[in-house]
Amino acid sequence: MSNEKKLGYHGPRGMVRYDIPPAPESDKRFTPGIKTITEAQRETKVLNEADVIVVGGGPGGVAAAITAARSGARTVLIERYGHLGGMATGGLVNIIPNMGDVYGNHLIGGFCHEFIQRLQAQDAAFAPAPAQWGSTEPQVLKYYKDASFHHFFVRRNAEGKECLVYSAILDPEIGKNELNRMAMEAGVKLLLHSWVSDVVMEGDTVKGVIFQSKSGRQAVLGKVIIDCTGDGDLLPFSGAESEDYIDPDFRITHLCFGVWIGGVEFRAFDKFMSAQPDDYTQLMNDLYDNGLYVGFFRGMLKNQENMAWLHPHFKTKCQTDVEEMSRMDVAGREKAVKTWELLRDRAPGFEKSYIMLTGPQLGTTGGRRLVGQYSLRESDLYRTEPFEDTIAIFANNDRAEESLKFNKIYVPYRALLPKDVKGLMVACRAFSSDDVANTYFNLIPHCMCFGQAAGAAAAIAVEKGIDVKDVPYAELKAKLIEGGAILP
Numbered sequence: 003m004s005n006e007k008k009l010g011y012h013g014p015r016g017m018v019r020y021d022i023p024p025a026p027e028s029d030k031r032f033t034p035g036i037k038t039i040t041e042a043q044r045e046t047k048v049l050n051e052a053d054v055i056v057v058g059g060g061p062g063g064v065a066a067a068i069t070a071a072r073s074g075a076r077t078v079l080i081e082r083y084g085h086l087g088g089m090a091t092g093g094l095v096n097i098i099p100n101m102g103d104v105y106g107n108h109l110i111g112g113f114c115h116e117f118i119q120r121l122q123a124q125d126a127a128f129a130p131a132p133a134q135w136g137s138t139e140p141q142v143l144k145y146y147k148d149a150s151f152h153h154f155f156v157r158r159n160a161e162g163k164e165c166l167v168y169s170a171i172l173d174p175e176i177g178k179n180e181l182n183r184m185a186m187e188a189g190v191k192l193l194l195h196s197w198v199s200d201v202v203m204e205g206d207t208v209k210g211v212i213f214q215s216k217s218g219r220q221a222v223l224g225k226v227i228i229d230c231t232g233d234g235d236l237l238p239f240s241g242a243e244s245e246d247y248i249d250p251d252f253r254i255t256h257l258c259f260g261v262w263i264g265g266v267e268f269r270a271f272d273k274f275m276s277a278q279p280d281d282y283t284q285l286m287n288d289l290y291d292n293g294l295y296v297g298f299f300r301g302m303l304k305n306q307e308n309m310a311w312l313h314p315h316f317k318t319k320c321q322t323d324v325e326e327m328s329r330m331d332v333a334g335r336e337k338a339v340k341t342w343e344l345l346r347d348r349a350p351g352f353e354k355s356y357i358m359l360t361g362p363q364l365g366t367t368g369g370r371r372l373v374g375q376y377s378l379r380e381s382d383l384y385r386t387e388p389f390e391d392t393i394a395i396f397a398n399n400d401r402a403e404e405s406l407k408f409n410k411i412y413v414p415y416r417a418l419l420p421k422d423v424k425g426l427m428v429a430c431r432a433f434s435s436d437d438v439a440n441t442y443f444n445l446i447p448h449c450m451c452f453g454q455a456a457g458a459a460a461a462i463a464v465e466k467g468i469d470v471k472d473v474p475y476a477e478l479k480a481k482l483i484e485g486g487a488i489l490p
């Protein structure tokens with residue numbers, strides 16, 4: 003019998019992946035669409051004329067809009083849901099990893115670091131103190147290793163020693179409010195509950211966007227448009243080149259249906275795991291064999307002591323296919339309830355548990371990606387020198403042996419710029435990259451860095467009356483450093 007504490011996410015047979023179920027028989031009653039219709043021409047009301055329009059209020063979008071507005075640009079942020087933060091709040095994936103490297107060097111400053119600090123001031127973020135970053139102290143490491151999120155905090159360095167990395171876990175509800183506050187303080191105009199469904203083009207230049215809301219179909223015009231939809235929604239509308247190939251084995255092929263189970267007595271569950279390891283393994287195998295969710299994280303925030311976080315992943319063919327997304331939601335919810343029922347009935351500690359929340363927004367990991375002026379490819383992960391237009395430096399903490407040899411990666415400004423379309427930038431996980439670079443470097447802090455860079459560049463372009471492609475790098479770099487970014 004093993005007394006070793008079993009941690010979080012990995013079930014007895016590793017991480018479980020589910021494919022999206024096929025369309026139900028009843029869907030076959032519907033005639034497949036083979037024709038198209040021609041919509042009548044119409045006049046569309048222009049709600050506002052702005053300097054900068056940011057589409058999507060996720061990690062990339064909030065950083066872009068707030069940075070542009072702080073620099074004086076009249077900025078409109080359009081978001082389809084009623085809250086900001088995207089996956090970092092509404093998707094229930096509020097873990098901000100890899101803010102620094104294994105040696106305690108702080109690499110992601112600027113907007114993301116500021117956001118974490120503002121939440122820490124409200125007791126709404128969990129992160130190690132700066133003096134602990136890079137620590138190899140066994141006592142310090144033990145604290146994080148005992149927590150089920152430990153793999154976000156503890157890594158090995160090139161000498162094989164375990165070290166503490168600067169990562170954070172955020173309270174998503176306080177986070178949503180804090181992002182509103184930051185947007186309001188900066189003077190961003192928010193259009194929530196507004197779904198952008200097209201762009202306004204003049205030749206090869208994007209001049210605005212069209213959005214649908216309860217007020218009908220309206221337009222906002224602007225001098226710079228920043229696509230922060232996560233999925234590059236504006237790329238097909240504007241004709242900018244995009245790609246969506248993902249190696250089927252990569253994380254970013256997955257959709258996710260986040261679930262929080264509250265009222266869990268972890269002490270009873272831990273006792274069960276260590277005192278009855280065979281029963282525990284049987285339970286996990288039963289979950290697995292019934293196609294249910296295996297493994298969970300434990301809430302580490304002060305108000306989440308009794309919370310289990312499930313991040314089930316569903317492998318999908320296309321994450322922008324509305325039919326697949328709909329089937330995933332139906333399947334995800336059914337599995338969430340069945341998983342909870344089985345845990346409640348069989349797992350000590352779960353007797354009084356309840357499903358507290360399912361992700362207000364579907365977890366998407368990879369959609370369309372820009373094919374831009376520079377595409378960050380796998381080969382760039384082996385670079386040792388920054389680009390001449392570097393806008394972000396990331397800790398390369400997650401690529402095992404490769405990370406030990408090449409512990410930083412660099413992102414050029416050109417990865418946010420389309421090749422042939424003017425007035426447009428992409429500052430979200432749809433940045434120009436291949437599936438390898440994207441799978442490791444499209445996370446929340448990375449997207450906030452892209453957003454901050456795009457917002458700063460947009461403000462410079464507006465002030466100078468130039469296209470974003472022509473923004474002088476020296477000025478952009480100075481503005482980013484002024485905003486707390488850490489650059490070469």
Ligand SMILES: Cc1cc2nc3c(=O)[nH]c(=O)nc-3n(C[C@H](O)[C@H](O)[C@H](O)COP(=O)(O)OP(=O)(O)OC[C@H]3O[C@@H](n4cnc5c(N)ncnc54)[C@H](O)[C@@H]3O)c2cc1C
Pocket residue numbers: 057058059060061062063080081082083086087088089090093095096097098099196197198199230231232233235257258313314363364365366367429430431432444445446447449
């Ligand atoms: C299960 C799962 C676990 C993850 N775990 C982590 C983790 O631990 N740490 C981490 O850092 N990252 C994690 N990620 C990845 C991370 O959440 C995303 O890569 C990141 O949020 C991307 O930010 P974004 O701004 O590009 O997009 P999003 O967070 O998706 O934000 C896009 C925003 O745009 C809005 N939007 C989209 N289309 C439109 C439209 N047409 N009109 C108006 N608004 C629109 C959306 O509503 C959303 O608010 C995880 C992702 C998943 C799915």
